[in-house]
Amino acid sequence: xxxVAQSPRYKIIExxxxxxxxxxxxxxxxxxYWYQQILGQGPxxxxxxxxxxxxxxxxxxxDRFSAERLKGVDSTLKIQPAKLEDSAVYLCASSRLGxxxxxxxxxxxxxxxx
Amino acid sequence: xxQGEEDPQALSIQEGENATxxxxxxxxxxxxxxxxxxxxxxxxxLILIRSNEREKHSGRLRVTLDTSKKSSSLxxxxxxxxxxxxxxxxxxxxxxxxxxxxxxxxVVVIP
Numbered sequence: 327x328x329x330v331a332q333s334p335r336y337k338i339i340e341x342x343x344x345x346x347x348x349x350x351x352x353x354x355x356x357x358x359y360w361y362q363q364i365l366g367q368g369p370x371x372x373x374x375x376x377x378x379x380x381x382x383x384x385x386x387x388x389d390r391f392s393a394e395r396l397k398g399v400d401s402t403l404k405i406q407p408a409k410l411e412d413s414a415v416y417l418c419a420s421s422r423l424g425x426x427x428x429x430x431x432x433x434x435x436x437x438x439x440x
Numbered sequence: 441x442x443q444g445e446e447d448p449q450a451l452s453i454q455e456g457e458n459a460t461x462x463x464x465x466x467x468x469x470x471x472x473x474x475x476x477x478x479x480x481x482x483x484x485x486l487i488l489i490r491s492n493e494r495e496k497h498s499g500r501l502r503v504t505l506d507t508s509k510k511s512s513s514l515x516x517x518x519x520x521x522x523x524x525x526x527x528x529x530x531x532x533x534x535x536x537x538x539x540x541x542x543x544x545x546x547v548v549v550i551p
Contacts (some may be wrong), residue, residue, distance in 0.1 A: 330482070346476045366543070367485070367543050367544075368528050368530075368541030368542050368543050368544050369528075369541050370538075370541070371538055371539065374538060382538055393469065417482055417483070419482075419483075428473070428485045428488060429483075429539065430485070431475075431482035431483040431484070432482050433481055434481075435480050436480075
């Protein structure tokens with residue numbers, strides 16, 4: 327089966343600019359996750375969708391980050407405006423419906439904010 | 441939120457040796473998972489061990505879980521240069537599939 331696809335792979339922007347990331351999960355996976363991974367740390371969950379509804383966005387900085395999953399398939403994560411501390415790798419993952427399932431990760435988007 | 445912490449943070453071994461990593465966590469969990477990440481890539485799931493299991497094997501991997509000590513270990517036997525990667529433990533709370541990741545172990549296998 328095809329894996330989780332993400333684009334772009336790399337993005338460099340200046341602070342206060344906007345940026346958007348795209349994710350296409352594995353076909354049939356109802357649950358989609360966005361993680362932020364800062365260099366030298368483990369991934370931190372930003373938001374979790376089940377189909378097109380938000381399950382958990384408690385760690386999403388909602389003043390500047392937003393995400394949507396229209397039609398319960400693809401998802402976009404947006405940062406507006408970006409700050410220097412947003413420099414990180416943004417990982418998308420998906421899993422089958424149901425609790426405690428293995429998560430499948432995409433390659434990530436490396437964001438550098440100058 | 442729950443977060444595993446791995447120990448040691450960095451490990452350098454010779455090819456053929458075994459590599460052991462430990463992970464500690466703080467609260468009750470449903471399961472603990474280990475993931476691998478190669479430089480510049482996404483994470484790959486290695487193994488999941490449930491809270492009612494004590495040991496699990498998968499190929500050259502052996503995972504143990506001690507819920508009384510809130511700790512887990514990952515053993516990679518007969519390491520290969522291709523095993524060079526970062527390894528993360530992640531804990532799943534009851535009631536959801538939200539994973540809390542540790543900072544990771546960086547393992548370098550010298551050919």
